[in-house]
Amino acid sequence: MKIRSVPFFNYPWVYEQHEEEIKSVMQDVLKRGAFILQKDLEEFENSISKFIDAKYVLGVADGTNALNLGLISAGIGRGDEVILPSHTYIASAASIHYVGATPVPVECGEDHMLDVDSIKKAITKHTKAIMPVQLNGRTCNMHKIQAIADEADLLIIEDAAQALGSKFKGKSAGTFGVVGTFSFYPAKVLGCFGDGGAVVTNDNTIGDKLALLRDHGRNAKGDVVAWGTNSRLDNLQAAVLSVKLKYYIHDINRRRELAALYDSYLKEIRQLRLPPPPSNDCEHFDVYQNYELVADQRDELKSYLAEHGVGTLIQFGGKAIHQHTELGFRDIRLPVTERMYERFLMLPMNTSLTNSDVEYVCEKLCNFYKNK
Numbered sequence: 001m002k003i004r005s006v007p008f009f010n011y012p013w014v015y016e017q018h019e020e021e022i023k024s025v026m027q028d029v030l031k032r033g034a035f036i037l038q039k040d041l042e043e044f045e046n047s048i049s050k051f052i053d054a055k056y057v058l059g060v061a062d063g064t065n066a067l068n069l070g071l072i073s074a075g076i077g078r079g080d081e082v083i084l085p086s087h088t089y090i091a092s093a094a095s096i097h098y099v100g101a102t103p104v105p106v107e108c109g110e111d112h113m114l115d116v117d118s119i120k121k122a123i124t125k126h127t128k129a130i131m132p133v134q135l136n137g138r139t140c141n142m143h144k145i146q147a148i149a150d151e152a153d154l155l156i157i158e159d160a161a162q163a164l165g166s167k168f169k170g171k172s173a174g175t176f177g178v179v180g181t182f183s184f185y186p187a188k189v190l191g192c193f194g195d196g197g198a199v200v201t202n203d204n205t206i207g208d209k210l211a212l213l214r215d216h217g218r219n220a221k222g223d224v225v226a227w228g229t230n231s232r233l234d235n236l237q238a239a240v241l242s243v244k245l246k247y248y249i250h251d252i253n254r255r256r257e258l259a260a261l262y263d264s265y266l267k268e269i270r271q272l273r274l275p276p277p278p279s280n281d282c283e284h285f286d287v288y289q290n291y292e293l294v295a296d297q298r299d300e301l302k303s304y305l306a307e308h309g310v311g312t313l314i315q316f317g318g319k320a321i322h323q324h325t326e327l328g329f330r331d332i333r334l335p336v337t338e339r340m341y342e343r344f345l346m347l348p349m350n351t352s353l354t355n356s357d358v359e360y361v362c363e364k365l366c367n368f369y370k371n372k
């Protein structure tokens, strides 16, 4: 087999997939001059609300803003501690920092998700909330996390940036906590043509607060009734997202198919630990934002795959939250997470991949480990 190019992510594909339909929708918005807080945004918010069964969905500037506003609306602030997995994007921790609270990073488990036992050990009298991160398109065991939160009287703020449509026991990611957040960054499971995000809640008071917060504290009449900021999902992006949402179930199913295909080719390689396979056991329904392995000789493998045209990525620049010492994290030891960070690697996972792309990638992986 000759070298083929399997990039980690295919950005032009975000557009190419539905080029004609997107062009016509964008033209419609542009001709109407409907740019900010128009009906396309409202329609998109309503669609997401139905899709995940959440009462309030507010389109905001990006996933990081969604977290910031979510934390503020839930009353998290100065002096509070928020527990989160150390295996997450810096934005999860930064949002906690920016509301004046302290991010407390803890271990991740075998499935790469927030480790439940580590949460308990990190609770102090200052702990106000837990921020589970629905990483790689999987939802944490939210029953266990909810039980801990109930016992210690803590709020749950869900970072579901990577997990639109993912479920735990039939309930959608983003709807377990008092607030949940999503990102529509182009490489996310549902991606727009720039930055975008949403914050969701079932709580009336918080929903009202969020609506004010994202639009300068202005109510429906335009009167300023609270301190707010500017964090609105562009109407044009919302219109594009509505097009993509129509095909989203199909996209998720394709991602699950690709994950099953990887699984079938790679499961015999003892130097790899694969992510949980797509299951139908009614516990976890994963949407595979990422296909993240734990691999022996990770760096060597990454170079070998690159030589053969296969793009891979080490998530979050290869650094867990607590390893960012420049940000003031000192003397935190999370051995399980640290060991995994030496071995994490993500394979291409997106709907532009063909089955033979996946076969090619897996063949290269098999070749790499064959004589080791």
Ligand SMILES: *Cc1c(COP(=O)(O)O)cnc(C)c1O
Pocket (backbone or CB within 6 Å): 062, 063, 064, 065, 088, 089, 091, 092, 133, 159, 161, 162, 182, 183, 184, 185, 195, 196, 197
């Ligand atoms: C992408 C991401 C974010 C931030 O989303 P942006 O839209 O890029 O601001 C936050 N948390 C996690 C886990 C993410 O993957």
